Amino acid sequence: MIKDHISNAARYAGLPEGFQQALAFLQRDDLGSLECGRVDIAEGVFANIASYEPVPQDRKQYEQHFEYADVQFVVEGSEFLIEAPCDPDDYRDQALEGDCALCDDPGSVPSIVHLQAGTFAIVWPGEAHKPGLSDGLFRGTVKKVVVKVRV
Structure with missing residues (x-):
């Protein structure tokens, strides 16, 4: 996993093109005004824009992806994201539609990663994660963009 502030995006110039497209998208000035939903960016790269209230850790399961990495970016608010390494092959048979499997304990x-407005985390296949968790500090609605990059 990588966690950083979007102002440091140039540090990641060595990542594949899909990540360059994702980071360029996340540097747009109008992210806060985009409607919730899907935005196609390029072949194999798209964004899901969401707005929600963070929840306690025990109200979510871990997610696991197989074909896509997540670039999770908080536009407004703050939250915790919990990440735990796991073997994707242990979860492939549980995969739901949309490149996602859920579990309670990745073993x-x-x-715990604290994401605040302007920060992003890249979560790779093989890293189970619980995003959208209350950090106990921020009360309100989080606006978030998750860019999916095919790996």
């Missing part, structure tokens, strides 16, 4: 020690 490894999790890390």
Whole structure:
């Protein structure tokens, strides 16, 4: 996993083109005014824009992806994201439509990442994660963009 502020996007110039397209999209000035839903960016790269209230950790399951990495970017608000390494092959048979499998316990020690407005986290296949968790500090609606990059 990578966590950083979008102002440091140039540090990641060595990542594949799909990530360059994702980071360029996340530097747009109008992200806060975009409607919730899907935005196609390029072949194999699209964004899901959402607005929601963060929830306690016990109200969500871990997500696991197989074909796409997530670039999770908080536009407004703040939240915790919990990440835990896992073996994607352990979850492939549980995959739901849309490149996602859910589980309660990935079987490894999790890390907690604090995402605030302007920060992003790149979560790779093989990293189970619980996004959208209350950090106990921010009260309100989080606006978030998750760019999916085919890997």
